[in-house]
Structures are given as C-alpha cells and as structure tokens.
Amino acid sequence: xxxxxxxxxxxxxxxxxxxxxxxxxxxxxxxxxxxxxxxxxxxxxxxxxxxxxxxxxxxxxxxxxxxxxxxxxxxxxxxxxxxxxxxxxxxxxxxxxxxxxxxxxxxxxxxxxxxxxxxxxxxxxxxxxxxxxxxxxxxxxxxxxxxxxxxxxxxxxxxxxxxxxxxxxxxxxxxxxxxxxxxxxxxxxxxxxxxxxxxxxxxxxxxxxxxxxxxxxxxxxxxxxxxxxxxxxxxxxxxxxxxxxxxxxxxxxxxxxxxxxxxxxxxxxxxxxxxxxxxxxxxxxxxxxxxxxxxxxxxxxxxxxxxxxxxxxxxxxxxxxxxxxxxxxxxxxxxxxxxxxxxxxxxxxxxxxxxxxxxxxxxxxxxxxxxxxxxxxxxxxxxxxxxxxxxxxxxxxxxxxxxxx
Numbered sequence: 084x085x086x087x088x089x090x091x092x093x094x095x096x097x098x099x100x101x102x103x104x105x106x107x108x109x110x111x112x113x114x115x116x117x118x119x120x121x122x123x124x125x126x127x128x129x130x131x132x133x134x135x136x137x138x139x140x141x142x143x144x145x146x147x148x149x150x151x152x153x154x155x156x157x158x159x160x161x162x163x164x165x166x167x168x169x170x171x172x173x174x175x176x177x178x179x180x181x182x183x184x185x186x187x188x189x190x191x192x193x194x195x196x197x198x199x200x201x202x203x204x205x206x207x208x209x210x211x212x213x214x215x216x217x218x219x220x221x222x223x224x225x226x227x228x229x230x231x232x233x234x235x236x237x238x239x240x241x242x243x244x245x246x247x248x249x250x251x252x253x254x255x256x257x258x259x260x261x262x263x264x265x266x267x268x269x270x271x272x273x274x275x276x277x278x279x280x281x282x283x284x285x286x287x288x289x290x291x292x293x294x295x296x297x298x299x300x301x302x303x304x305x306x307x308x309x310x311x312x313x314x315x316x317x318x319x320x321x322x323x324x325x326x327x328x329x330x331x332x333x334x335x336x337x338x339x340x341x342x343x344x345x346x347x348x349x350x351x352x353x354x355x356x357x358x359x360x361x362x363x364x365x366x367x368x369x370x371x372x373x374x375x376x377x378x379x380x381x382x383x384x385x386x387x388x389x390x391x392x393x394x395x396x397x398x399x400x401x402x403x404x405x406x407x408x409x410x411x412x413x414x415x416x417x418x419x420x421x422x423x424x425x426x427x428x429x430x431x432x433x434x435x436x437x438x439x440x441x442x443x444x445x446x447x448x449x450x451x452x453x454x455x456x457x458x459x460x461x462x463x464x465x466x467x468x469x470x471x472x473x474x475x476x477x478x479x480x481x482x483x484x485x486x487x488x
Contacts, residue, residue, distance in 0.1 A: 087130040088137055088262050088304065089314045097139060098368035099127035099298065104410045106147060107299035107403035110432035110441060120435055121146075123300060125407070134354075134363045135310035136286050141260050142300045144231055148212040160425060162462045164195060166330055167253075170282075171199035174249060177324070177338065178278050180205060184248035187240050187272060189232040189265075190255025194220035201225070206244040210236045215428075232265045237272040246274045253282040254331060257304040266318045270341065279320055279339045283311065287362055288333020293483065295375045295411065296404040296458075297332060306335060307362060309354045315339050321346035325353065332461055332486075378483035379412050385480065389454055390418055394478075397452045398422040399466050400459015401429050401441045408458055408482060409437040416440070419456065423447060449474045456480045463487030 086093055103122040111120075126139040174180070182204030188197050191209030193216050201207045209227035211217045217229040226243070230236040232252075241247065250269050259265045269279055284297055286307040298305065312322055315337075323345045324338040361367045389396060398405060398414075401424035409419070415437040422439050424430060429441045447455060447470055455470055455477050457463045464487050470477060481487060 087128075087133060087135055088260060089135040089310050090130060090133040090317075091263070092130065092132040094131040095128040095137075096131065096365060097126055098129045098136075098365055099295070099372065101125040101295065101298065101407070101411050104300060104407060105435035106142065106301065107406040107435075108147075108301050109435055110401070110429050111435060111438075112432055116433060116438060122436065125298065125300065127298060127305070129363065129365070129368065130310070131363065133310045133313040134286075134307040134357065135313075136289075136305040136307070138298075138300065138303050140300075141303060144212060144260065147258075147301055160462060160465075162465055167196040168199060170251075170253065170336075171196060171203070174251065174278075174280050174338075175200070175203055178249060180248065185241075185244040185246065187237070187247045187250045189236075189250070189252045189269075190258065191220060191225075191227055192216045194223055194225035194227060196251075196253065197225045197227075198223070200249075205248075208240040208244060210240065232259060232268060233261075234264075234268045234271065237268045241272050246277065247272055248274055248277050249280060250277070251280040254284070254334070256281050257283045257302050257306065260303050262304070262314060263317070266314060266320065270318050270320055273341060275341055277340065278323075279315075280337070281311075282328070282330065282334045282336050284331060285327060285333040285335045286310075287357060287360065288327070290362065290367060290371055291360070292332060292486070293371065293374055293378070294332045294485075295371075295483075296407040299403050299407045301403060307354075307357055308335065308350065309357055309363075311335065311337055312350050312354065319343075322350050323347050325350065330461075375411075375483065382480070382482045383412060383414075386414070386418055386454075386456070394453040395420050395451065396454040396456060397447060398439065398456045398458045399444075399447070399470065400424060400457065400462070401426070401434065402459055402461075404461070405458035406434055406436065409434060409439070412482070414439075420452065421446060422458070424459075444469060445473060447473045447477065449476050452477060454478045454480060456482060457485075457487065458482065460485040460487050 104125040186205045189210040197207040220227040283306040320339040326336040
C-alpha cells in the first residue's frame with residue numbers, strides 16, 4: 084500500500100472504499116462523450132502513526148490539472164468570493180500586513196484572492212499548474228507562474244518580489260501528493276517572521292458529518308490536526324493558530340510560522356480531543372461506510388420512485404463533490420435529466436462517468452423540471468433561494484441527509 088505521504092511510515096490501513104471514479108473537477112465536451120473515460124479506484128488509507136487520511140491511488144498532477152480541462156474557478160459563486168474576501172481581511176489583520184509585503188498563493192486559480200491582497204498594496208504572485216486558470220489570472224494582471232508547487236516555482240516567485248510575508252493555499256495542500264517537498268519549498272520562501280496560512284478539509288468534519296463526497300481523486304488528503312501538525316513541525320513550521328471553519332462543510336484554517344517560540348501549546352489538547360473522538364480508530368470508518376451506504380440506498384429508492392411516477396429530476400450544483408456523489412450513487416442521465424451550474428466553464432459540457440449535461444440555472448423552470456436534487460449542499464441555502472425564483476413548485480431533495488450550508 085506504499086507509505087504515508089506525511090510521516091513516510093508504512094502504517095496504513097484501507098478504511099474507505101467508494102468504487103471506481105473519474106476525475107471529479109473535469110467536464111467533457113459533447114464530442115468527447117464517445118471516447119473512453121478513465122476511472123480509478125477511490126479508496127482511502129488511514130495512517131496509524133500520524134493520523135493522516137490519504138487516497139490509495141494517486142492520479143498524476145499532470146493528468147489532473149494539465150492534460151484535463153480543469154473547470155473550477157475561485158470566482159465561481161458569490162459565496163466563494165465572500166469567503167475569499169473574509170480570508171484576506173482575517174489574514175491581513177492577524178499578521179499586520181503592510182503595503183509592499185509579498186504574498187504568494189499556491190493553487191491561486193483565477194487570482195480572485197490575490198486580487199484582494201493586491202488591493203491592500205501587497206506584491207502578489209500566484210502559482211498554479213493549470214494552464215487554463217493561470218491564463219485567466221495573467222490576463223487579469225495577476226502574475227501567475229504556471230507550475231506545480233516546489234522549489235523551482237517558489238524560487239521564481241521570491242526572485243521577483245523577495246521572500247514572502249504570507250504564503251497561502253486554500254483547499255490546495257490536500258491536492259498535493261509530494262507534501263514534504265511542498266512544505267520544504269514553502270519554508271524556504273518565507274521570511275523569518277512570515278506565515279503560512281492554509282485551509283484544508285477537516286478529517287473530523289468529513290467523518291462525523293459523513294461528507295464522503297468531499298473525497299475525490301483531486302483531493303489526495305484529508306487532514307487531522309494531528310497530521311498537519313506533524314507535517315509542519317517536521318519542516319520547522321509551528322502552528323500558532325488553528326480554526327475550524329464551516330467552508331466546504333468543515334475545514335481547518337491553520338496559521339504557522341518558522342518561529343518555534345510562537346507554537347501554540349493548545350494544539351496538543353486538540354489532538355487529544357481527536358483521539359477521544361476515536362478519529363483514528365478503524366471501527367469509526369466501518370460505521371462511516373455503513374451509514375453512507377444506507378443513505379445511498381434510501382436516496383436512490385426515493386429518486387427511482389419519483390422517476391417511475393414520471394417526474395423530471397435535475398441535480399443542482401456541478402461541483403467536484405457532485406461528481407463523487409453521482410458516481411458513488413451510480414446516477415446517470417437515465418435518472419437525472421440534467422445538472423445546473425453558474426460557471427460558464429461548465430455549462431454545455433457533461434459530467435464525467437455519469438454523462439449528465441450541465442445547463443444554466445434557468446433550465447430549472449417549471450416546464451422543464453419537477454424535482455431538484457441539491458448536490459451543491461455546501462451552498463444549498465443560497466441555491467434553494469435562487470431556484471424558488473425560477474420555479475416555485477419544484478420539490479427539493481437533499482441527498483444522504485446532508486445539512487445545507
């Protein structure tokens with residue numbers, strides 16, 4: 084089964100199995116539908132040494148972000164932009180960001196967050212391996228290096244603007260297979276009083292809230308506080324603050340610095356709390372699999388009953404999590420008439436594996452659809468308000484007992 088990508092031990096055990104899945108953040112053009120679609124086992128391994136959860140099969144970064152038509156953009160929705168605005172304000176205030184300070188963002192996407200730091204007078208550089216989104220960012224005047232995070236990209240960034248006061252990555256560290264290489268490069272690019280600030284999926288939230296659809300091939304890792312603390316300390320970075328935030332159903336926002344004297348000793352208590360919650364017990368994951376399988380069967384029974392009665396069903400929210408759910412539930416265009424999204428990069432394309440057409444939200448008009456399956460539960464409350472203005476007779480279904488955010 085290989086080694087843990089955090090502690091490099093072989094103390095791994097398979098605890099989650101979700102079947103075969105394609106890449107979750109890629110969508111097909113109509114002419115690609117008749118071509119073979121690659122599918123990979125989506126299993127997760129728990130490290131008994133450091134408490135890290137990682138995918139068993141790694142799809143190469145080149146296939147995930149360079150060869151594929153990567154579709155996610157940071158400025159895709161008002162809720163996402165509001166989150167980046169808040170992130171910029173919170174980080175700037177915490178570290179006392181000053182004009183001309185250097186900010187480097189890895190996984191910078193279309194540059195929306197960088198733009199907010201730039202407005203504060205910071206010298207900004209983005210790093211992103213996707214040619215699609217790097218081109219968008221550079222076109223918008225946000226200097227972006229099209230490369231994977233590593234010493235080469237960090238050296239290029241620091242040569243331009245100097246070492247960084249802030250290096251940040253939001254829902255990105257969990258995409259990286261070579262974590263030790265990445266963190267080593269980050270440490271080299273930080274000023275002695277600089278900060279690494281990352282947001283990563285919370286293992287505790289993922290398991291306790293049954294967020295199986297936050298697991299996909301692009302997400303190589305799901306972090307516990309124990310595992311991210313282990314990783315950072317290994318490279319001379321020390322957590323000074325950690326927050327549990329509701330974004331993506333539950334994420335950790337971690338602030339770390341090279342100054343060991345600032346290490347927050349309460350981290351040890353948080354790790355003890357994780358252990359008391361049996362987050363590293365194999366039996367916890369057995370119950371997790373049993374629950375998500377029951378939820379799947381109940382949801383499918385409801386959808387098939389509606390379909391037998393002649394109801395037209397649409398899914399709402401064509402995100403990566405939606406593709407995990409659709410493929411785990413084995414829902415395709417024979418059950419789901421179409422899926423909607425606001426992103427111009429997805430509309431007119433088709434979901435991988437399930438081959439469901441992506442349409443604009445106005446396709447949810449009452450003459451077209453009777454039932455809306457809220458696959459984008461992470462912005463579900465916003466989506467329901469939006470849909471009601473288009474179709475006030477639609478019936479809503481939230482899959483697997485998900486809590487709408």
